[in-house]
Amino acid sequence: MATRLTFFSSIFLVLLTSSNLVSSCVSPAISNHTFRLDCLCGPTHPPYAIPIYVEDVDLLQFAENLEYLEADFFLYGALGYGLDVVAPNLVIEGPPPIGGMKANLDNLMEGIITEFAYQEVGHLRALLLTVGAIPRPQLDLTSCNFPNIFDEAFGFQLDPPFDPYANSLNYMLASYVIPYMGLLLAGLLGVESGQDAVIRMYVYKRANITVYPYNHAVAEFTNRTSELRNRLAMCGIKDEGIIVPPELGAENRTSSNVLSANAYSISYSRTHPC
Numbered sequence: 561m562a563t564r565l566t567f568f569s570s571i572f573l574v575l576l577t578s579s580n581l582v583s584s585c586v587s588p589a590i591s592n593h594t595f596r597l598d599c600l601c602g603p604t605h606p607p608y609a610i611p612i613y614v615e616d617v618d619l620l621q622f623a624e625n626l627e628y629l630e631a632d633f634f635l636y637g638a639l640g641y642g643l644d645v646v647a648p649n650l651v652i653e654g655p656p657p658i659g660g661m662k663a664n665l666d667n668l669m670e671g672i673i674t675e676f677a678y679q680e681v682g683h684l685r686a687l688l689l690t691v692g693a694i695p696r697p698q699l700d701l702t703s704c705n706f707p708n709i710f711d712e713a714f715g716f717q718l719d720p721p722f723d724p725y726a727n728s729l730n731y732m733l734a735s736y737v738i739p740y741m742g743l744l745l746a747g748l749l750g751v752e753s754g755q756d757a758v759i760r761m762y763v764y765k766r767a768n769i770t771v772y773p774y775n776h777a778v779a780e781f782t783n784r785t786s787e788l789r790n791r792l793a794m795c796g797i798k799d800e801g802i803i804v805p806p807e808l809g810a811e812n813r814t815s816s817n818v819l820s821a822n823a824y825s826i827s828y829s830r831t832h833p834c
């Protein structure tokens with residue numbers, strides 16, 4: 561399972577300071593069967609609000625690591641503090657992230673990222689109740705960790721190093737980097753892909769803007785980041801930038817690519833290598 565997961569987790573791994581991801585992924589933590597989602601009006605069968613298959617548990621625990629990353633990244637970005645303040649019982653004694661900080665967001669984005677952050681907290685609650693608790697991995701949210709990703713995406717060093725917390729646009733480009741996964745959990749998928757769409761819409765509206773102080777437009781940042789993801793996944797196109805040649809657009813007719821999808825406008829799966 562661990563090797564299968566690494567196909568699409570390479571970017572995520574960059575944000576981890578240690579390799580404890582792999583051991584947490586295979587940890588046999590199983591759900592606390594006495595502690596069910598409080599679901600008074602929902603169906604009574606299956607007993608959990610989110611039905612899962614046993615073979616998905618590893619994958620979902622990997623997802624949990626990703627949710628930790630998203631929760632702390634968004635919480636810090638919007639509020640300046642993370643899960644240790646907002647929901648300390650959810651971190652299962654995992655170490656606090658290194659270097660998280662409040663981003664210099666405008667009011668609109670601060671509101672949206674706050675909402676994303678609390679959505680991730682909710683997802684963590686749901687995952688902890690359904691697939692069991694794993695400790696939060698050591699996350700490195702220092703601003704100097706993101707430049708590595710963008711440098712790798714561009715194939716050379718951006719000068720000065722990319723600062724994800726400098727302004728709303730940089731923060732959204734950094735958010736674009738976080739791999740949104742096509743989770744098997746439909747309930748999570750809806751909100752996660754909604755977040756993805758908001759992020760893509762934000763950067764799409766600014767497609768032609770040059771990212772200060774670099775000589776590269778927003779569209780190129782997304783193209784390079786998506787190319788990097790495809791390279792790391794090693795199985796063709798899994799992700800596309802916001803502007804693409806028409807042969808990658810909807811029905812071979814659009815260059816705009818607000819939503820990333822295949823030739824039939826079906827979402828790319830990111831849960832399996834191919």
Ligand SMILES: *[C@@H]1O[C@H](CO)[C@@H](O)[C@H](O)[C@H]1NC(C)=O
Nearest residue numbers: 590591592593594595596693
């Ligand atoms: C399961 O969850 C309940 C409610 O939080 C708690 O009281 C109980 O101790 C847990 N059981 C185990 C085995 O962790």
Ligand SMILES: *[C@@H]1O[C@H](CO)[C@@H](O)[C@H](O)[C@H]1NC(C)=O
Nearest residue numbers: 763764765766767768769816
């Ligand atoms: C970007 O520039 C191209 C070429 O000038 C133009 O066709 C396109 O509409 C612009 N896109 C956005 C989102 O502004």
Ligand SMILES: *[C@@H]1O[C@H](CO)[C@@H](O)[C@H](O)[C@H]1NC(C)=O
Nearest residue numbers: 783786787799800801804805
């Ligand atoms: C990046 O842009 C190039 C040139 O338009 C295009 O061929 C390629 O498919 C794009 N890649 C992604 C992942 O969007």
Ligand SMILES: *[C@@H]1O[C@H](CO)[C@@H](O)[C@H](O)[C@H]1NC(C)=O
Nearest residue numbers: 806807808810811812813823
């Ligand atoms: C789009 O172009 C590809 C070749 O680039 C072709 O195989 C496919 O049938 C085209 N789709 C449509 C809807 O025209």
